[in-house]
Structures are given as structure tokens and as C-alpha cells.
Amino acid sequence: MPRARYDGGVKIFISRAQFIKFQKKLFHQQLLGLALLVLLPVFVWAALTQRTELRKRATDSTTVCWNRVIQSNDTYTWPDGCKGDPNGQNCTQVLVPLTADELTAYNAWVASGSPVINECGIIATPTPTPSITATPAPCVRGTPTLTIDNQNQQANPGVPLTYTITLLNNDSISCQATGFNLSINTPTNGWTSTFNPYKEIPPQTSAIIPVIITSPSDTSAQQYFINFYTTSGASVYHTLYLPLGYTVIPFPTTSISPTQQTLRFTVRLGGITDNKAEGAKISVKFLMSDGTTMQLSNSLTLSHTGNGVYEAQAVLANALPAGTKFSLLIKGEKHVAVKFCRQTGQTGPCGSNETITVPNPSPLTYGFDLTGIPLPPGDVYLQDGMANKADFDKLTVRMSKLCSDLTAEDKLIADLDYNGCINVRDVFLMKQTLETRYDEQ
Numbered sequence: 001m002p003r004a005r006y007d008g009g010v011k012i013f014i015s016r017a018q019f020i021k022f023q024k025k026l027f028h029q030q031l032l033g034l035a036l037l038v039l040l041p042v043f044v045w046a047a048l049t050q051r052t053e054l055r056k057r058a059t060d061s062t063t064v065c066w067n068r069v070i071q072s073n074d075t076y077t078w079p080d081g082c083k084g085d086p087n088g089q090n091c092t093q094v095l096v097p098l099t100a101d102e103l104t105a106y107n108a109w110v111a112s113g114s115p116v117i118n119e120c121g122i123i124a125t126p127t128p129t130p131s132i133t134a135t136p137a138p139c140v141r142g143t144p145t146l147t148i149d150n151q152n153q154q155a156n157p158g159v160p161l162t163y164t165i166t167l168l169n170n171d172s173i174s175c176q177a178t179g180f181n182l183s184i185n186t187p188t189n190g191w192t193s194t195f196n197p198y199k200e201i202p203p204q205t206s207a208i209i210p211v212i213i214t215s216p217s218d219t220s221a222q223q224y225f226i227n228f229y230t231t232s233g234a235s236v237y238h239t240l241y242l243p244l245g246y247t248v249i250p251f252p253t254t255s256i257s258p259t260q261q262t263l264r265f266t267v268r269l270g271g272i273t274d275n276k277a278e279g280a281k282i283s284v285k286f287l288m289s290d291g292t293t294m295q296l297s298n299s300l301t302l303s304h305t306g307n308g309v310y311e312a313q314a315v316l317a318n319a320l321p322a323g324t325k326f327s328l329l330i331k332g333e334k335h336v337a338v339k340f341c342r343q344t345g346q347t348g349p350c351g352s353n354e355t356i357t358v359p360n361p362s363p364l365t366y367g368f369d370l371t372g373i374p375l376p377p378g379d380v381y382l383q384d385g386m387a388n389k390a391d392f393d394k395l396t397v398r399m400s401k402l403c404s405d406l407t408a409e410d411k412l413i414a415d416l417d418y419n420g421c422i423n424v425r426d427v428f429l430m431k432q433t434l435e436t437r438y439d440e441q
């Protein structure tokens with residue numbers, strides 16, 4: 001049987017040369033197979049390594065500005081060849097089509113609502129139109145951001161203040177621009193405001209809105225809070241407000257200080273409870289805190305206002321400056337002087353260093369209610385600044401006269417209760433003063 005197989009071999013190889021040639025060919029094929037066996041794994045390894053490296057590069061890549069992709073019909077390109085590089089480096093003035101992988105990533109970004117990419121800013125390219133291949137991005141409305149640098153300001157009454165407000169539209173980039181309605185709630189009594197009540201702002205974009213507010217010229221000095229409101233017909237999320245502080249401060253005193261000033265002195269006279277002393281005179285002296293004095297040049301005539309209260313007025317050509325400290329020395333025509341250190345309500349002697357202070361602003365009409373201490377009669381004509389025996393003698397010597405025989409001078413000297421007679425009642429009043437009173441100064 002082996003012989004028979006050999007014979008068969010003989011039939012295949014016609015000669016030995018052919019057999020040798022066959023063996024060489026077989027050897028070359030084995031060599032090629034061996035080479036493939038060695039090189040193929042190397043090739044596969046290299047390919048896998050390259051793919052891993054590409055993936056790694058893709059993972060490590062910096063931010064891609066998908067919002068810069070330009071869509072035209074069914075083509076997607078990078079503007080200026082920047083391929084979404086947020087730094088804008090290596091740009092060329094050509095449109096570069098997106099690769100297939102980039103197109104897939106871009107469509108995924110659009111499908112996720114085109115989220116804002118902070119590093120990529122806002123670009124003015126048109127919103128991509130929906131197409132068969134790209135899913136339209138949903139519009140997500142957001143609460144706007146209101147900011148202001150000068151939120152609390154102050155001004156004199158009637159002086160305008162300008163508030164510079166920044167309104168940022170936080171809608172997603174795929175939304176249409178929003179028309180914001182703007183308003184403020186100033187007080188109603190004479191306040192004015194100036195601003196544009198409507199502002200259209202694209203998404204992810206801010207606008208500056210100047211608001212000018214003016215208070216009335218007679219506004220009382222205090223802080224007012226005024227709200228600046230935004231609303232829109234697009235979303236309830238667009239409703240919010242920003243409080244603005246507006247403090248009204250008074251004008252400097254000098255600008256409204258009157259040049260003239262009316263002084264009103266309200267007094268009582270000792271022993272007088274009716275109008276009998278109508279027309280009597282008083283003198284007024286200002287004792288300034290710096291030690292100087294200011295005597296009103298003329299004595300003032302008293303006018304009865306009711307129930308034994310009398311009033312006298314004087315006009316100063318130049319008002320007392322605000323903050324001036326002083327006391328008053330009031331002396332009747334037959335009375336000892338009384339010192340007043342309070343504008344109203346004084347019923348006893350002045351305290352040490354007690355003074356009246358001119359308010360700020362210095363009033364046009366400056367009133368003093370001095371009725372708490374009736375002026376004591378006793379220092380009679382001719383007055384010498386004290387009530388003593390000489391005054392008492394002038395009185396008693398005239399007591400013998402009939403009322404009808406008294407002259408005007410007699411009455412001025414000794415009719416202390418102004419009843420037209422000189423009698424024991426006048427003596428009583430003078431004795432009261434002699435026991436207690438001398439001119440204060």
C-alpha cells in the first residue's frame with residue numbers, strides 16, 4: 001500500500017526539478033505565513049493604541065463652543081475655521097465643515113436644550129432653524145437679573161437722581177427676544193420719574209436702563225424706598241423688582257434763612273388778669289452766650305390777647321442765625337426785669353448755663369411764650385433797675401390823690417394794677433415785689 005501512494009506521487013511530479021521548485025514555493029508560503037503571524041498582532045496593537053489615543057484626546061479636549069456652529073440647509077460648519085475653540089486662536093477666514101463625530105456631538109448638544117457654555121460668550125449668529133437632522137432646542141425662560149451700582153442715593157428736595165439699572169435676560173439662547181415692561185412706584189404727591197417703559201432684550205443679553213427720579217420741592221427730609229419692576233407677556237419668571245433708596249436731605253440753612261425775622265413775645269404782668277394794661281410797654285434785651293448783649297432799640301407795646309395775656313412784636317432786619325444761644329431779659333415799664341432761658345414754659349429762675357438756642361432753620365416768625373412768670377411791678381418811673389424804698393415812697397405819696405386827679409405820670413409811676421387809681425392794692429403788689437424781686441441780669 002505505501003508503494004502504491006509513492007507511485008501516485010510520481011504521477012504528480014514529473015521530474016525532480018519540478019519537485020524542488022515545489023518545495024521552494026512551499027517554503028516561501030510558510031515564510032509569508034510566519035511573517036503575517038508576527039506582524040498582524042503588531043498592526044492590531046498599533047491600531048488599537050491609535051484609537052485609544054484619539055479617544056483620550058477627545059476626552060481631554062478643551063471646551064467646544066457648539067453655539068458657534070453655523071447651519072445652512074443641511075450643512076454644518078465652523079465659522080472662521082476656529083472649530084469652536086473659545087480662545088479663537090488659529091482661526092482662518094473659511095468655513096470648515098463639522099466632522100461626522102462633531103456633527104453627532106453638536107446634535108446631542110442641541111437635543112439637550114443648547115445649554116449655555118460660559119466660556120463661549122454670546123454670538124450673533126442666527127438661531128439654527130429646525131431641520132430633519134437637528135432637533136430644535138427648547139426655549140427655557142429664566143428669572144432676569146437686576147443689578148445697580150448706586151442703589152441708595154440722596155438729594156435735596158426737587159433735585160433729580162439718576163439710577164443706572166442693568167437688566168440681564170436669563171432666557172436660554174434658543175428663546176426669542178423678550179419685550180420687558182418696566183415701571184416704578186414713586187409716591188403719588190408730586191414725584192416724577194423718567195425712563196423707557198419698554199425694552200426688548202435678546203436672551204443671554206443685558207441692557208442698561210437709566211431711571212431719573214425727582215422728589216417734589218416741598219418733600220420732607222427722610223428716606224423713601226421706590227421699587228423698580230419688570231414684567232413681560234412671555235413668562236411669569238420675568239416678574240421681579242429692585243428697591244431704590246432715595247433719601248431727601250434738607251437744603252443748607254443759609255439758602256432758606258430769612259433776612260427778616262418777626263419776634264413775638266407773650267407775657268403776663270403781675271396783678272393783671274384783664275385788658276387794663278393795653279398799650280403798656282416792655283423792653284427786651286438779648287443776653288448772648290458770648291457775653292454780649294443786644295437791646296431792641298424801641299420798647300414794645302403790649303396788646304391784650306385775652307385773660308390777662310399780652311403780646312408784643314418786633315422785627316429784626318437780620319434773623320438770628322440758627323444755633324445762636326441766648327437768654328432774654330424782659331422788663332415792664334414799672335416792673336423789675338425777668339430773665340428767661342427757655343422759649344416756652346419757664347416758671348422759675350434760669351438754671352446755670354441754661355440758654356435758648358435758635359432752631360435750624362432759623363424761623364421766619366420766632367415766638368416766645370413767657371407767661372409762666374408774670375412781670376413783677378415795683379421799679380417805677382424813672383426806673384433804676386431795682387424796686388426799693390424810693391419806689392415805695394413814690395407810690396405812697398400819691399395815694400392821697402383822687403383817682404380823677406391823677407395825671408398820666410402819676411399813673412405810670414404808681415398805678416401798678418392799671419385800674420386808674422392808686423390805692424392799697426398797688427401797695428400790696430409793690431410789697432410783694434419788694435420782698436422777692438430785684439432786676440435779674
Ligand SMILES: [Ca+2]
Nearest residue numbers: 379380384386
Ligand atoms: Ca426803682
Ligand SMILES: [Ca+2]
Nearest residue numbers: 415417419421
Ligand atoms: Ca391801681
